Structures are given as C-alpha cells and as structure tokens.
Amino acid sequence: MLLTLRCRLLNPQLSSLFRSLPHSHKSHPSSLAFGPSIFQQPNCPYASAAKGQRPAGISEAAKFVRTVLFVPPGVNPDDVTDDMVLPGSNIVLGPYAGDAKIKDVDFVKSSNRPKDCPKDDRPEFAMLGRSNVGKSSLINFLVRKKEVALTSKKPGKTQLINHFLVNKSWYIVDLPGYGFANAPESARMDWSSFTKGYFLNRETLVSVLLLIDASVPPQKIDLDCANWLGRNNISMTFVFTKCDKMKVGKGRRPDENIRNFLELMKESYRHHPPWIMTSSITGLGRDELLLHMSQLRNYWDNEETT
Ligand SMILES: Nc1nc2c(ncn2[C@@H]2O[C@H](COP(=O)(O)OP(=O)(O)OP(=O)(O)O)[C@@H](O)[C@H]2O)c(=O)[nH]1
Numbered sequence: 001m002l003l004t005l006r007c008r009l010l011n012p013q014l015s016s017l018f019r020s021l022p023h024s025h026k027s028h029p030s031s032l033a034f035g036p037s038i039f040q041q042p043n044c045p046y047a048s049a050a051k052g053q054r055p056a057g058i059s060e061a062a063k064f065v066r067t068v069l070f071v072p073p074g075v076n077p078d079d080v081t082d083d084m085v086l087p088g089s090n091i092v093l094g095p096y097a098g099d100a101k102i103k104d105v106d107f108v109k110s111s112n113r114p115k116d117c118p119k120d121d122r123p124e125f126a127m128l129g130r131s132n133v134g135k136s137s138l139i140n141f142l143v144r145k146k147e148v149a150l151t152s153k154k155p156g157k158t159q160l161i162n163h164f165l166v167n168k169s170w171y172i173v174d175l176p177g178y179g180f181a182n183a184p185e186s187a188r189m190d191w192s193s194f195t196k197g198y199f200l201n202r203e204t205l206v207s208v209l210l211l212i213d214a215s216v217p218p219q220k221i222d223l224d225c226a227n228w229l230g231r232n233n234i235s236m237t238f239v240f241t242k243c244d245k246m247k248v249g250k251g252r253r254p255d256e257n258i259r260n261f262l263e264l265m266k267e268s269y270r271h272h273p274p275w276i277m278t279s280s281i282t283g284l285g286r287d288e289l290l291l292h293m294s295q296l297r298n299y300w301d302n303e304e305t306t
C-alpha cells in the first residue's frame with residue numbers, strides 16, 4: 001500500500017503499471033526528473049541525439065530525456081543534479097545506496113525447479129537473458145572471480161538455477177538462457193512453468209537483471225521478455241552487455257543498438273526502467289551496477305522491516 005502510494009507520488013503515470021503488486025515484489029518508481037548530465041555522459045546513447053538541441057528553455061530532446069531517468073525512492077525528481085546520475089546509465093543514485101563492496105561469494109546450490117531454490121528471506125537478483133548474452137560472465141565480473149559461474153562460447157552452458165550468496169547476505173542467481181533452440185530436449189528449460197514458478201512467486205526477488213547484448217540489433221525475444229516482465233509488475237533493470245564490441249561489417253555500434261532497443265521499449269512504457277551499459281572485458285559499469293543493486297536491496301530491506 002505504502003509502496004503503491006509512493007509510486008503514485010513519484011510518477012502518477014506509472015501507478016497503473018505497479019498497481020496490484022504480487023506479494024512483496026518491490027517496484028521501481030521511475031520519474032519525470034531531468035538531469036543535464038545525461039547529455040554529457042560519453043557513453044550515453046542519447047548524447048548524440050541531444051547534442052546541439054539544448055536551447056535555454058526545455059527542448060523536445062530535453063523533454064524526452066526527462067522521461068528516461070530512473071529516480072529511486074527517497075529522491076525528489078526536482079532535486080536531481082548531474083553528479084547523481086551514474087555514468088553510462090539512466091540511473092540516479094539515491095539515499096538507499098550503500099556499501100557496494102563484495103567481500104565474499106559462495107556457491108550455495110543448483111536447483112532444477114523453482115521450488116528447490118533456497119528457502120530463506122535473503123534478497124536476490126536474477127540474471128535473465130538470451131543464451132550467450134553474458135549472464136554467467138557478468139556474475140564473475142561483479143564478484144571479481146574468474147570461474148565462480150561457468151561460462152562458454154557455446155550457448156546453453158548454464159542449465160540449472162544457480163544461487164550464489166554474496167557477503168552472506170544476498171543472492172545473485174544465474175539462470176539458463178532463453179532462446180536457444182539447439183539445446184538437447186533434456187537440457188532445455190521449460191520456460192513456461194519456470195516463469196510461473198519463479199518470477200511470479202519468488203517473494204525475495206528484488207529485481208531481475210535483464211541482460212541484452214548491445215553488440216546486436218534489438219531482438220524480438222528480448223523485447224517480448226521485457227514486456228512480459230513489465231506486464232507482470234516484476235521489477236527489472238536492463239543490463240546491456242558486450243559494450244566493448246566494435247561494429248563488425250555493416251553492424252551498428254553498441255550505443256546505436258541500445259538507443260534502438262530503448263526506442264522500441266518506449267512504445268510499451270511511458271518511462272524506461274533503469275538501464276546500464278557494461279562490459280565484462282573492460283570493466284565498464286561494474287561499480288555503477290553494484291551501487292544500483294545496493295540501493296534496490298537496501299530499499300527492499302527497509303520495506304521488509306517496516
Ligand atoms: N566481448 C565480450 N564478450 C563477452 C562479454 N560477456 C560475455 N562475453 C562472452 O560471451 C560468451 C557467453 O558468455 P556466458 O557468460 O557463458 O553467457 P550466458 O548468458 O551465461 O550463456 P548461457 O549459460 O548459455 O545462457 C563467452 O564467450 C563470454 O566470454 C562482454 O562483456 N564482452
């Protein structure tokens with residue numbers, strides 16, 4: 001109730017999106033805030049679109065950028081300043097952001113059904129995305145350990161739900177990828193029963209990190225997935241991976257692919273969910289993503305105890 005009210009206050013347009021949240025799913029209030037820094041960030045996909053379009057008043061481009069920032073709970077959209085926006089993202093850092101250091105990480109268990117997942121009340125983040133998008137690599141990159149989660153050049157490496165406990169207090173969950181048609185039947189995840197069992201019922205799920213490969217144009221299956229999460233009021237953050245990859249042949253650059261993806265999502269959402277650019281090769285976005293996760297987690301913890 002408090003949560004819904006807060007969403008409405010921050011962003012009346014989003015209230016319908018977050019209405020009737022299931023159980024304790026925490027939502028992401030977004031907002032109409034505008035921080036000029038979004039134009040200045042070198043990696044911002046909107047930087048080139050906005051360049052040279054900033055007259056003294058609010059230009060069309062500025063109005064558009066106003067709608068793309070993610071403003072977390074505890075921040076008044078009118079108070080957002082440049083230095084509050086995390087570089088390479090649309091994410092404003094608020095008062096819930098805390099210690100983002102990773103001291104230790106332990107593999108806990110692999111489960112093949114949602115009901116076998118660990119049963120405790122620690123918050124968790126789930127890595128979701130197409131096979132080969134870099135989910136397991138992102139986990140290794142976040143925890144700075146090479147082979148905590150197993151990776152492969154071949155799609156279909158991760159076939160179970162793997163729980164990793166970070167700092168003995170929260171989980172990162174590595175999931176099998178979707179969209180990999182060539183996996184043997186026995187190894188293929190039954191996504192329809194999985195989604196019902198996990199995403200819709202996992203009460204400790206703070207947010208889904210939906211990974212999207214920035215080195216390829218927007219894929220229908222990713223857009224469908226994002227729309228499904230949105231329709232079901234499941235909190236999500238778009239994590240663009242492989243932002244280090246330069247264009248090959250006639251392909252587009254990562255920033256162009258990201259812009260196109262966000263443009264396509266705009267048709268479904270009046271306001272974008274939080275998004276961030278990463279590369280597990282260059283280290284881009286690591287500290288920023290951990291800070292963002294800390295603010296979501298601390299907000300979730302706070303709501304749980306009040
Ligand atoms: N250039 C580049 N390659 C990456 C990046 N992240 C992952 N990769 C590569 O992408 C391939 C797949 O990575 P994984 O982490 O195994 O992908 P996954 O999403 O876990 O795949 P599944 O387990 O099959 O669902 C590996 O060869 C990685 O080295 C990145 O940021 N940049």
Ligand SMILES: [Mg+2]
Pocket residue numbers: 135136137150151157158174175
């Ligand atoms: Mg994997």
